[in-house]
Amino acid sequence: SYELTQPPSVSVSPGQTARITCSGDALPKKYAYWYQQKSGQAPVLVIYEDSKRPSGIPERFSGSSSGTMATLTISGAQVEDEADYYCYSTDSSGRVFGGGTKLTVL
Amino acid sequence: QVQLQQWGAGLLKPSETLSLTCAVYGGSFSGYYWSWIRQPPGKGLEWIGEINHSGSTNYNPSLKSRVTISVDTSKNQFSLKLSSVTAADTAVYYCSSLSGYYLDAFDIWGQGTMVTVSS
Numbered sequence: 001s002y003e004l005t006q007p008p009s010v011s012v013s014p015g016q017t018a019r020i021t022c023s024g025d026a027l028p029k030k031y032a033y034w035y036q037q038k039s040g041q042a043p044v045l046v047i048y049e050d051s052k053r054p055s056g057i058p059e060r061f062s063g064s065s066s067g068t069m070a071t072l073t074i075s076g077a078q079v080e081d082e083a084d085y086y087c088y089s090t091d092s093s094g095r096v097f098g099g100g101t102k103l104t105v106l
Numbered sequence: 107q108v109q110l111q112q113w114g115a116g117l118l119k120p121s122e123t124l125s126l127t128c129a130v131y132g133g134s135f136s137g138y139y140w141s142w143i144r145q146p147p148g149k150g151l152e153w154i155g156e157i158n159h160s161g162s163t164n165y166n167p168s169l170k171s172r173v174t175i176s177v178d179t180s181k182n183q184f185s186l187k188l189s190s191v192t193a194a195d196t197a198v199y200y201c202s203s204l205s206g207y208y209l210d211a212f213d214i215w216g217q218g219t220m221v222t223v224s225s
Contacts, residue, residue, distance in 0.1 A: 001167060033211045035151075042200060042215035043151065048208040086151055090210055093167050095141075097151040 002026060002091040004098035011104040018074040020101045022087030025068055032070030033088040034063055036081075037100075043086065047072060077105045108133035110216035112201045114186075118223045124188040128201030128216055129181070135159055139204040140184045141212060142175060144197040152197075156204070157184055191223045 004024040012018045022032060031050050035043035045054050047063035050070060060075045070089075074081055082105045087098040114126030128140070136159040145151050155165035157175045165173050174187040188195060199219050202212040 031209065033208075035212075037151075042218055043212075045208060045211050045213060048211045052208075054208060054213075088151075088211075094164055095153040095156075095166075095210070097153065100150040 002093060002096050004087050004089060004096055006085075006087060006098040006101045008099070009102045009104065011106075012077050014079055014105055015076050018077045018081070018103055018105070020072045020074075020085050020087075020103065022070045022072075022089075022098050023068050024070075024087075024089060024096075024098075026091045027065060027068050027070055027089060030089045030091060032063065032065050034061075034070075034072045035086045035088060035097075036083045037086065038083045046085075074103075077103070079105050081105055108203060108205070108214050110201050110203065110214055112199075112216040112219055114199075114219055114221070116219065116221055118191050118221065120192050120223060120225055121190055122223075124191050124195065124199075124221055124223075125185065126199055126201070126219055126221075127183055127185045129183045130203070131182070135179060135182045138206070140175075140177070141202045141204060142186045143200045143202055143212065144195075145200070146194075146197040149197075154186065154188075154199075193223050195221070196223050197221060 034047040037043040050065040051063045109131045112128040139156045141156040142154040157163045172189045177184045201216040203214040
Protein backbone atom coordinates (compact mmCIF):
# COMPACT_ATOMS: atom_id res chain seq x y z
CA SER A 1 0.00 0.00 0.00
CA TYR A 2 1.04 3.59 -0.64
CA GLU A 3 2.97 5.38 2.11
CA LEU A 4 3.93 8.95 2.85
CA THR A 5 7.01 9.26 5.07
CA GLN A 6 7.59 12.14 7.48
CA PRO A 7 10.21 12.69 10.18
CA PRO A 8 8.74 12.01 13.63
CA SER A 9 9.89 15.31 15.07
CA VAL A 10 11.34 18.71 14.21
CA SER A 11 12.47 21.27 16.71
CA VAL A 12 13.22 24.97 16.21
CA SER A 13 13.59 28.10 18.31
CA PRO A 14 11.02 30.87 17.98
CA GLY A 15 11.69 33.01 14.91
CA GLN A 16 13.60 30.28 13.11
CA THR A 17 12.46 28.52 9.96
CA ALA A 18 10.95 25.06 10.37
CA ARG A 19 10.91 22.64 7.47
CA ILE A 20 8.92 19.42 7.51
CA THR A 21 9.35 16.94 4.68
CA CYS A 22 7.06 14.30 3.23
CA SER A 23 8.22 11.70 0.76
CA GLY A 24 6.08 9.50 -1.45
CA ASP A 25 6.48 7.79 -4.79
CA ALA A 26 3.30 9.31 -6.26
CA LEU A 27 4.08 12.91 -5.32
CA PRO A 28 5.53 13.75 -8.75
CA LYS A 29 2.01 13.18 -10.11
CA LYS A 30 -0.21 13.94 -7.13
CA TYR A 31 -0.66 17.04 -5.01
CA ALA A 32 0.46 17.21 -1.41
CA TYR A 33 -1.65 18.77 1.31
CA TRP A 34 -0.68 19.71 4.85
CA TYR A 35 -2.70 19.69 8.06
CA GLN A 36 -1.94 21.18 11.45
CA GLN A 37 -3.37 19.43 14.49
CA LYS A 38 -3.16 20.83 17.98
CA SER A 39 -3.78 18.67 21.01
CA GLY A 40 -7.40 17.59 21.34
CA GLN A 41 -8.52 19.37 18.18
CA ALA A 42 -9.51 18.35 14.68
CA PRO A 43 -6.91 18.91 11.95
CA VAL A 44 -6.81 22.22 10.10
CA LEU A 45 -5.77 22.55 6.45
CA VAL A 46 -2.75 24.85 6.12
CA ILE A 47 -1.55 24.07 2.57
CA TYR A 48 -3.37 22.58 -0.43
CA GLU A 49 -2.28 21.64 -3.94
CA ASP A 50 1.40 21.62 -2.90
CA SER A 51 1.77 25.34 -2.26
CA LYS A 52 -1.55 27.17 -1.91
CA ARG A 53 -2.65 28.65 1.36
CA PRO A 54 -6.31 28.64 2.47
CA SER A 55 -7.79 31.91 3.59
CA GLY A 56 -6.99 32.68 7.21
CA ILE A 57 -3.69 30.77 7.26
CA PRO A 58 -0.74 33.06 8.08
CA GLU A 59 1.72 33.88 5.30
CA ARG A 60 4.58 32.29 7.25
CA PHE A 61 3.17 28.91 6.15
CA SER A 62 4.30 27.86 2.69
CA GLY A 63 4.61 24.64 0.74
CA SER A 64 6.62 23.25 -2.13
CA SER A 65 7.04 19.97 -3.92
CA SER A 66 9.82 18.57 -6.07
CA GLY A 67 10.05 15.02 -7.32
CA THR A 68 9.04 12.58 -4.62
CA MET A 69 9.30 15.10 -1.77
CA ALA A 70 6.95 17.78 -0.52
CA THR A 71 8.01 20.32 2.08
CA LEU A 72 6.07 22.46 4.52
CA THR A 73 8.00 25.56 5.56
CA ILE A 74 7.11 27.77 8.49
CA SER A 75 9.14 30.95 8.22
CA GLY A 76 9.66 32.62 11.57
CA ALA A 77 7.96 29.88 13.57
CA GLN A 78 6.01 31.03 16.59
CA VAL A 79 5.23 29.26 19.82
CA GLU A 80 1.60 28.87 18.74
CA ASP A 81 2.76 26.85 15.71
CA GLU A 82 3.76 23.99 18.01
CA ALA A 83 1.57 21.11 16.85
CA ASP A 84 1.51 17.87 14.89
CA TYR A 85 1.68 18.27 11.13
CA TYR A 86 0.43 15.69 8.65
CA CYS A 87 0.98 15.52 4.94
CA TYR A 88 -1.77 13.96 2.86
CA SER A 89 -2.11 12.87 -0.73
CA THR A 90 -3.90 10.44 -2.98
CA ASP A 91 -3.05 7.51 -5.15
CA SER A 92 -4.92 4.92 -7.16
CA SER A 93 -5.98 3.04 -4.04
CA GLY A 94 -7.35 6.02 -2.16
CA ARG A 95 -6.30 8.69 0.28
CA VAL A 96 -3.24 8.53 2.50
CA PHE A 97 -1.83 10.50 5.42
CA GLY A 98 1.78 10.63 6.43
CA GLY A 99 2.70 9.44 9.89
CA GLY A 100 2.88 12.96 11.26
CA THR A 101 5.63 15.24 12.52
CA LYS A 102 5.63 16.81 15.95
CA LEU A 103 6.90 20.38 15.69
CA THR A 104 8.38 21.79 18.87
CA VAL A 105 9.00 25.53 19.07
CA LEU A 106 11.02 26.54 22.12
CA GLN B 107 -21.06 27.36 5.81
CA VAL B 108 -21.27 23.59 6.13
CA GLN B 109 -21.09 22.13 9.62
CA LEU B 110 -20.81 18.47 10.58
CA GLN B 111 -22.30 16.96 13.73
CA GLN B 112 -21.49 13.34 14.53
CA TRP B 113 -22.65 10.84 17.10
CA GLY B 114 -22.55 7.16 18.00
CA ALA B 115 -21.68 4.63 20.67
CA GLY B 116 -18.42 5.33 22.45
CA LEU B 117 -17.79 1.99 24.16
CA LEU B 118 -17.86 -1.37 22.41
CA LYS B 119 -16.87 -4.93 23.21
CA PRO B 120 -14.59 -6.93 20.93
CA SER B 121 -16.43 -8.46 17.94
CA GLU B 122 -19.22 -5.86 18.05
CA THR B 123 -20.03 -3.46 15.23
CA LEU B 124 -19.08 0.20 15.47
CA SER B 125 -21.79 2.53 14.23
CA LEU B 126 -21.43 6.31 13.78
CA THR B 127 -23.54 8.90 11.99
CA CYS B 128 -22.67 12.36 10.73
CA ALA B 129 -25.25 15.04 9.90
CA VAL B 130 -24.56 17.85 7.44
CA TYR B 131 -25.95 21.29 8.20
CA GLY B 132 -25.90 24.57 6.36
CA GLY B 133 -24.87 23.62 2.89
CA SER B 134 -25.32 21.43 -0.13
CA PHE B 135 -25.25 17.69 0.40
CA SER B 136 -24.85 16.78 -3.25
CA GLY B 137 -21.65 17.42 -5.14
CA TYR B 138 -19.46 16.57 -2.16
CA TYR B 139 -17.66 13.45 -1.03
CA TRP B 140 -18.14 12.59 2.64
CA SER B 141 -15.40 10.75 4.48
CA TRP B 142 -14.56 9.00 7.72
CA ILE B 143 -11.09 9.32 9.23
CA ARG B 144 -9.78 7.90 12.49
CA GLN B 145 -6.90 8.54 14.87
CA PRO B 146 -5.82 6.03 17.52
CA PRO B 147 -4.64 7.60 20.78
CA GLY B 148 -1.21 9.13 20.33
CA LYS B 149 -1.02 8.04 16.69
CA GLY B 150 -1.59 9.45 13.23
CA LEU B 151 -4.58 9.91 10.96
CA GLU B 152 -6.01 7.07 8.89
CA TRP B 153 -8.53 7.50 6.10
CA ILE B 154 -11.32 4.91 6.36
CA GLY B 155 -13.45 5.62 3.31
CA GLU B 156 -15.87 7.95 1.56
CA ILE B 157 -19.27 8.21 -0.10
CA ASN B 158 -21.03 10.73 -2.31
CA HIS B 159 -24.69 11.72 -2.38
CA SER B 160 -25.54 9.03 -4.94
CA GLY B 161 -23.99 6.30 -2.80
CA SER B 162 -20.75 5.73 -4.66
CA THR B 163 -18.10 4.54 -2.18
CA ASN B 164 -14.34 4.16 -1.91
CA TYR B 165 -12.70 2.36 0.99
CA ASN B 166 -9.22 2.03 2.46
CA PRO B 167 -8.04 -1.38 1.19
CA SER B 168 -6.77 -2.29 4.66
CA LEU B 169 -10.27 -1.91 6.17
CA LYS B 170 -12.48 -2.67 3.18
CA SER B 171 -13.61 -6.09 4.35
CA ARG B 172 -15.11 -4.67 7.57
CA VAL B 173 -16.34 -1.21 6.51
CA THR B 174 -19.69 -0.05 5.20
CA ILE B 175 -20.40 3.64 4.56
CA SER B 176 -23.95 4.60 3.66
CA VAL B 177 -25.88 7.79 2.95
CA ASP B 178 -29.38 9.03 3.74
CA THR B 179 -30.02 11.99 1.45
CA SER B 180 -33.46 12.62 2.96
CA LYS B 181 -31.77 13.51 6.26
CA ASN B 182 -28.47 14.87 4.89
CA GLN B 183 -26.64 12.21 6.86
CA PHE B 184 -23.99 9.61 6.22
CA SER B 185 -22.97 6.70 8.40
CA LEU B 186 -20.08 4.38 9.18
CA LYS B 187 -20.27 0.76 10.24
CA LEU B 188 -17.13 -1.16 11.15
CA SER B 189 -17.67 -4.81 11.98
CA SER B 190 -15.77 -7.21 14.22
CA VAL B 191 -13.98 -4.51 16.15
CA THR B 192 -10.90 -5.18 18.27
CA ALA B 193 -8.82 -3.06 20.60
CA ALA B 194 -6.87 -1.87 17.55
CA ASP B 195 -9.99 -0.02 16.41
CA THR B 196 -9.93 2.20 19.50
CA ALA B 197 -9.61 5.72 18.13
CA VAL B 198 -11.14 9.13 17.69
CA TYR B 199 -13.34 8.90 14.60
CA TYR B 200 -13.94 12.03 12.52
CA CYS B 201 -16.40 12.66 9.73
CA SER B 202 -15.21 15.12 7.11
CA SER B 203 -16.16 16.65 3.79
CA LEU B 204 -14.38 17.01 0.49
CA SER B 205 -16.18 19.91 -1.14
CA GLY B 206 -13.73 20.25 -4.00
CA TYR B 207 -13.08 23.88 -3.06
CA TYR B 208 -9.55 22.87 -2.13
CA LEU B 209 -9.53 20.07 -4.71
CA ASP B 210 -8.87 16.81 -2.82
CA ALA B 211 -8.56 18.28 0.68
CA PHE B 212 -10.75 17.43 3.65
CA ASP B 213 -11.99 20.91 4.39
CA ILE B 214 -14.69 20.57 7.05
CA TRP B 215 -14.39 18.23 10.04
CA GLY B 216 -16.80 16.97 12.63
CA GLN B 217 -16.02 17.27 16.31
CA GLY B 218 -14.73 13.72 16.59
CA THR B 219 -16.07 10.76 18.56
CA MET B 220 -13.85 8.72 20.86
CA VAL B 221 -14.61 5.02 20.42
CA THR B 222 -13.10 2.57 22.90
CA VAL B 223 -13.12 -1.19 22.34
CA SER B 224 -12.68 -3.08 25.58
CA SER B 225 -13.98 -6.25 27.15
